[in-house]
Amino acid sequence: MKMFIAQLATExxxxxxxxTGLGGFEEYGIYRGDATVSAPETIGGLLRFLRTTMEADGHQVVESLCAFAQPSGRTVRxxxxxxxDQILIDLRAAMPxxxxxxxxxxAMVAExxxxxxxxxxxxxxxxxxxNVPIGVELDLHCHATELMFKSADVLVAFKEYPHVDGNPRALELYRILVDTAxxxxxxxxxxxxxxxxxLWHTTREPMxxxxxxxxxxxxxxxxxSVSLGHGxxxxxxxxxGAKAWVVTDNNLARAQALATELGHEFWELREQTGGNALELDAALDAALAAPPGTVVLADVADNPGGGAPGDSTFILQRLVERNIGNAVIGAFWDLGAIQICRDAGVGAVIDLRLGxxxxxxxxxxxxxxxxVRAVGEAHSQTALGNRAPLGPSVWVEAxxxxxxxxxxxxxxxxxxxxFTGLGLDLTDKRLVIVKSTQHFHAEFSPLATAVVYVSTPGAITPDFANIPYSVRDLNYWPRMNNPHASSN
Known part of the structure; x- marks a missing residue:
């Protein structure tokens, strides 16, 4: 069979x-039919896995666009x-x-x-x-919309957060599509x-x-297939918002009954799976009171993976004000400060305005x-088993x-x-503060005596009851105690 594959992703x-402009996509590379050969694993890994699997089964593969941008505001129209349109042009050329x-x-939104x-x-x-089966693999932080379900035969979402199951979900979807075709x-x-x-972390119970x-x-x-889209x-x-969906083999009644059953079960877990982020000073107090060793704090509100800028200083300011030391914090996105440090060079002592x-x-x-302790011109990090660029980066000590x-x-x-890729040892530090919401957990939890989630007034504050929505329906938990009753 002839298989058409493509990827377009930003949150x-x-x-x-x-x-989110063109530069946001170009920063990670826009690949036009060659991602499975040319793209790094963090960008082209899913398509590479699909192509290898499909060709091993004897299918012909037509590869189209592969593009990714770090989350930010609305994509430029x-x-x-x-x-x-690049995907659509390639698809028309590949027909049938x-x-x-x-x-x-x-969860991609454009002007x-x-x-x-x-x-x-x-x-x-x-x-x-x-009659041609269309299948889509989704990040579990998706908006699962009526038009998406109407247009595709199968939607399959990641089940894990952190997202460590991209390839298994791709394989799950592929097998359903082949059986359908x-x-x-x-x-x-x-x-x-x-x-x-x-936000629901699948690294802990009951999730x-x-x-x-x-x-x-x-x-x-x-x-x-069964999916829970967290939204x-x-x-x-x-x-x-969160939605549960079930895909059956031509049995709508079974699909609806199970989706409803699982949706209600998830609803019943809401008090056990809700937010666990502490206010800033309470989080610092909890970290300092933890057993000896390294405590990891997640600056959840300044996570670039959720569209935050990555230059929030709320935690840094409190460290200074409270005279808390032996701490690591990053990664700050501050291009001017980076250039100043690069120009000054390793060993330089400078006055720096940060964030x-x-x-x-x-x-x-x-x-x-x-x-300035270290400068890396092409720094990178491990990202869910792959490599992800950080670009010119510096480590400074205050x-x-x-x-x-x-x-x-x-x-x-x-x-x-x-951190360690620039020579910064974490094992002797009391606090390690990461600008991340949950994807840090896989690598950082093994070195931590405790993990503390911190709420600050950042761009993705976890105060879900008071997010200032102007478009979506406000009938949802936790803004409403029982939105299901309100909708009846």
Whole structure:
């Protein structure tokens, strides 16, 4: 069979001031049919896995666009339309095809398009017609919209957060699509709107058990796939929020019953799985009171992976004010400060104004006398098993043993080597503060005596009850105690 594959992914924080432009995609590389050969694993890994799997099964593969941008504000309209149209042009040229399989984030928003994935999929459907199976793998922080379900035959979301299961979900989707194309199954999907907004870590109970519970239904009684889309809280679009959906083999009643059952079970866990971030001073107090060893603090509100700028100074300012030392914090996105340190060179002692540049959610700049300890011109980090660029980066040390990582590629911290790759030892530090919400957990939790999540007034504050939505329905938990009753 002829398989068409493509990838277009970014996660949009509609509250972020800075738009996602062409440069955001170019920073990571825009690959036009050659990602499986040329792209680094962090960008092209899923398509590479798909191509290898499909060709091993004897299928012909037509590879289209592969593009990714770090989350930020709405994508510039012309940029989205150009990337979208490149996929559509390639698809028309490849026709006829037997299967379309794509990776789309699911929470991409552009100027004039609240549902980029639904828009793209509806156009793909118009090209291939009603009989060609279309399947999409989604980040679990997706907006699972009616148009997406209407346009595709199968949607499969990551089940894990951190997202360590990209390849297994791609394989799950691929097998369903092949069975569909060969007439063995007829995918039928039902959805349950959980009416919930939040973040749910699958690294701890009860969510880790709930993921296993979802998977226990797959492969029996005609159930092909079960997904829980967590939604992206900082996307102010009409169809955001958590949704459970079930794909069966032509059994809508079974799909709806199971989606409803699982949705209600997830709802019942809400008090156990809700936010666990502490206010800044309480978080610092908890960290200092933890057993001896290294305590990892997550600066969840300044996570570039959720569209934050990465230059928030709220935690740094409190470290200085409270005279808390023996600490590491990063990665700050401050291009001017990085250039000053690079020019000064390793060993230089300079006065540096750091952070607080992108807006109110960045806090105020902090003035420090620092020593430049290391400069890396092509720094990178481990990211969920792959490599991710950090670009020209520096390690500086401020008074009282406060160590700071500055990176020129705006990114959350995934791997320990974001720090150790510049020679910064973490094992003797009391506090390690990472600008990340949850993806740090896989690598940092083994070195931590405790992990503390910190809430600050950053760009992705975890105060889910008070996110200033103006578009989406406000009938959701935790803003409403029982939104399901309110909707009856």
């Amino acid at each position: 949009t924080n509609t509250f972020a001031a800075a738009p 012309a940029v989205y339309e150009d990337l979208r 095809v037997d299967v379309v399989q794509m990776f789309l984030h699911g 004039g398009y609240d549902d980029c994935e639904g828009d793209l999929l509806s156009r793909v459907r118009a090209i291939v017609g009603p 060969e007439g063995r199954v007829r995918p039928t999907t039902a959805v349950f709107d959980c009416k919930m907004v939040g 880790s058990g709930f993921v296993k519970h979802m998977q226990s239904f797959e492969g029996r009684d005609g159930v092909l 992206f809280p900082w996307g102010d679009v009409p169809e955001s 607080g540049k992108c807006g109110p959610t960045s806090g105020n700049p902090v003035d420090l006398r620092v020593t 008074p009282n043993g406060v160590h700071l990582l500055l990176a020129s590629v705006r990114s959350q911290v995934f791997g320990v080597d974001a």
